Amino acid sequence: MSNYTLPKAFITTVVGSYPKFPEAQEAIEKRKRGLISEEEFRKICRSAIRKVVEDYITAGVDIISDGEQTREDMVVFFVERMRGYEIGDWVRIFDNVYFRKPIVVSKIEYVGPMIIEDWEYARSVSDGRPVKFIITGPYTILDWSFNLYYRDRRELIFDIARALRREIEEAVKRGAKYVQVDEPALSTRPVREEAELLKEALEIMLKGLDCKKIVHICFGRIERILPYILDYPVDQFDLEFKNSNFRLLPYLKEYSYNKELGYGVVDVHSLKVETVEEIKDAVYRLLKLDIIGPEKIYLDPDCGLKRLPREIALEKLKNIVKAARELRREYGYES
Amino acid sequence: MMKIFVLGAYPRSAKTRKAIRDLDEGKISIEEARLAILEDTAYICGVQVGAGLSYVQDPAIENHDIFRPFVESWRGVYADGLLRFFDNNFFYRIPVFVEEPDVQKCVISQRVRILKRIVHYYPIKISVPGPVTFSFMSKTELDRSELAISISRAYVLDSELGDSIPDILQLDEPFLTDPDASPYHVSILEECVKELKRRFSRIIISLYYGVPREDVFKRVIELPVEALTISLVEYPDRALSLLKTVRPESSKICIGVIDARDIKVEEYESVKKLVEKTIECVEGRDLYGISTSCGFELIPLKYAIEKTQILGRYGLRISEEVVKVRG
Numbered sequence A: 001m002s003n004y005t006l007p008k009a010f011i012t013t014v015v016g017s018y019p020k021f022p023e024a025q026e027a028i029e030k031r032k033r034g035l036i037s038e039e040e041f042r043k044i045c046r047s048a049i050r051k052v053v054e055d056y057i058t059a060g061v062d063i064i065s066d067g068e069q070t071r072e073d074m075v076v077f078f079v080e081r082m083r084g085y086e087i088g089d090w091v092r093i094f095d096n097v098y099f100r101k102p103i104v105v106s107k108i109e110y111v112g113p114m115i116i117e118d119w120e121y122a123r124s125v126s127d128g129r130p131v132k133f134i135i136t137g138p139y140t141i142l143d144w145s146f147n148l149y150y151r152d153r154r155e156l157i158f159d160i161a162r163a164l165r166r167e168i169e170e171a172v173k174r175g176a177k178y179v180q181v182d183e184p185a186l187s188t189r190p191v192r193e194e195a196e197l198l199k200e201a202l203e204i205m206l207k208g209l210d211c212k213k214i215v216h217i218c219f220g221r222i223e224r225i226l227p228y229i230l231d232y233p234v235d236q237f238d239l240e241f242k243n244s245n246f247r248l249l250p251y252l253k254e255y256s257y258n259k260e261l262g263y264g265v266v267d268v269h270s271l272k273v274e275t276v277e278e279i280k281d282a283v284y285r286l287l288k289l290d291i292i293g294p295e296k297i298y299l300d301p302d303c304g305l306k307r308l309p310r311e312i313a314l315e316k317l318k319n320i321v322k323a324a325r326e327l328r329r330e331y332g333y334e335s
Numbered sequence B: 001m002m003k004i005f006v007l008g009a010y011p012r013s014a015k016t017r018k019a020i021r022d023l024d025e026g027k028i029s030i031e032e033a034r035l036a037i038l039e040d041t042a043y044i045c046g047v048q049v050g051a052g053l054s055y056v057q058d059p060a061i062e063n064h065d066i067f068r069p070f071v072e073s074w075r076g077v078y079a080d081g082l083l084r085f086f087d088n089n090f091f092y093r094i095p096v097f098v099e100e101p102d103v104q105k106c107v108i109s110q111r112v113r114i115l116k117r118i119v120h121y122y123p124i125k126i127s128v129p130g131p132v133t134f135s136f137m138s139k140t141e142l143d144r145s146e147l148a149i150s151i152s153r154a155y156v157l158d159s160e161l162g163d164s165i166p167d168i169l170q171l172d173e174p175f176l177t178d179p180d181a182s183p184y185h186v187s188i189l190e191e192c193v194k195e196l197k198r199r200f201s202r203i204i205i206s207l208y209y210g211v212p213r214e215d216v217f218k219r220v221i222e223l224p225v226e227a228l229t230i231s232l233v234e235y236p237d238r239a240l241s242l243l244k245t246v247r248p249e250s251s252k253i254c255i256g257v258i259d260a261r262d263i264k265v266e267e268y269e270s271v272k273k274l275v276e277k278t279i280e281c282v283e284g285r286d287l288y289g290i291s292t293s294c295g296f297e298l299i300p301l302k303y304a305i306e307k308t309q310i311l312g313r314y315g316l317r318i319s320e321e322v323v324k325v326r327g
C-alpha cells in the first residue's frame, strides 16, 4: 500500500494537532449542542482532515497525522467515548475561563473506536505517507479528570491503559506502524513516583504490539524525570526542546540517551518562524553530543501546532523539511 | 486548642462567573458584578463559620490568580501571558515587574474591611502571595531578593494606607516546595518577614503543592512566625519522613489533610491516621492545627462547600479523640 519511501535519516514528522479548520470547529460546536450526530460530525470533519494532510504534503513532512481536527480537547474527546466517565462541573483553566472537568463514576471500559476513523481517513488521502496514530496517554487522562469511583489511583490508570490498548490494538490490526502516546501532564509533576506509575501503565498499553512506539512529553521540567523514563517500553521519545532553549540537551548526554528521538526544533508558542539555519544548528548541537546518529533523529515541532495561525504552522514545517534535506546531503544520506 | 482552617481561595458560583463574563463584555456595570462577588463571599464566610473553623479565610472570589489583584493595584507591574501554575492544569498570568511596586489601591485592607462587615466577630485570615513566590514567579530585570522585600513593603503600605489589619496574614509560598528552592530563598523570606512583622503581628507561612527540601524546611521553621503549614496530601510519605527528620516544634506546625484539589471526600479514619502519624513523627503533644492542602479554587464550588464542612467536622472530632487524649 505504501508507495512512499522514508528517508534514511532526519525523518520529519509532526507531534499531532494542527490549527483547526473552521468547518471542524463548527462541527464540534454543533455536535456538542446535539444538532448533528456523531456520524455527521465525522463526515464534516473529513474535509478539514484532508486540508491538514494537503498542508503536510505541501510542506513535505514524512510521517504525518490527522491534525486532531475532531478533538475539541485532548482529554474530553476520549473520556466522552469511553464508559465510566461523566462530564463534570466547571473548573477554572485561567482567568474567568472554565472547562467541564470529567469525573470517573464507574469502571472504565472501552466502548469502540474513537480515533481510528480519522486516522484511516487521513491515511486514505496521504499519498502513501505513513500516518501516526496519536492518542492521549493514561497519565494525562487520569490527571485531568476527577475520580469518584476507584479507591486506588493505580487501578484507575491501569484500567484507562487497558481501554486505550484496545484502541491501539485495533489500529495496529488495521496497519498502524507508528503509535504515539501523548503525556503532557507528566512533566507537570516531574517526580520518580509518577514517572514509574506511567511506566507500568505503558507496559499494559503497549507491550507486545508490533509497531513503532513513541511517547510525547512537553514543557515543564523533563530533565527531572529523564532518568526514570529511559526504560519505558518505547522506541522513541518525542520531546520539546526549542521552547526551553535546548536546556534538556546536556541531560541526554548525562543519562546516556540511546533511543530514537523526536527532536522538537520549532517553538509552537512563538509566531516567529525558525530559519533553516537555526533548525540545522539545533541538529548540530544534538549530533555534537555524540549520543545518537542521524538515523535515530526525527525532526518535528515541540508540540502540537493547534495554537498557531495556519500560515505560520505551515512555514515552520516547510523550514523543518528544508533543514532535513540539507542535513541529509551534508551527512551523505542523499546526493 | 487545635486550629482548623482553609488555606486559600474559593471557586466562583455560576452566577458570579456569568457576572464577570457579562462585565467583560460590557453588559453589566462593575457594581452589579461586585454584588455577585459579594454574595459568594458572604455565603462562603457563613459556611466557614457554620463549620466551626478557627479563622474565616478570605474567599478571594475576584482573584483570577493569586497575583492578579496586586498586579492590578500596583504601579510598576503588569500581567502578561499565561504560564502553568505549578503542577495544575491551570494557568496564571505572569507578573512583569518593570520597577518596584508602588501601591495605588489597597487590596488587603479592602478585603479585611469587607470581611469584617460580614463576620465582624470572627478572626479574619487573608492570604497573599508569599514575597519569594511572587518575586521568583514573575518576569523582571530587577534583583529578585530586593523585589521580594519591596513586595513585602507594599503589603505593609497597603495595610497602613487602608488602615486595616487582618487577624492573620498568610504568606503563600508554594515556590519553596520546588526542588530548585534553596536556603538562599529562605534567607530572602527571612528579610521579608522582618519587614512584615512591623505591621502584621500574626503571620502564617503556607507551603503547598509539594514537599520542601530538608535544607529549606529546616530554615523555614526557624522563622519568627506563628505557624507553618505543610501539605500531607500529595506525597504523604515524603512529608511525614521530612517531619520525622527535622522534628519541628509541633505547636507551630499545621498539616494539610483535606485535599482541596480533589472532589473525593476523605474518610474520617484516614485523616485521623495522618494526624496521629504526624504527632508521632514530631514527637509533640499537639499541633498548631489542621487545614486543607491548599485553596479550593480548582474544584467546583459545591465540593468546596462540602469539604469545608467536613474539615470542620473532622477537626472537632480529632481535637477530642487525638489531641486531647495525648495532651
Ligand SMILES: [Zn+2]
Residues within 6 Å of the ligand: A015, A184, A216, A217, A218, A302, A303, A304
Ligand atoms: Zn505537547
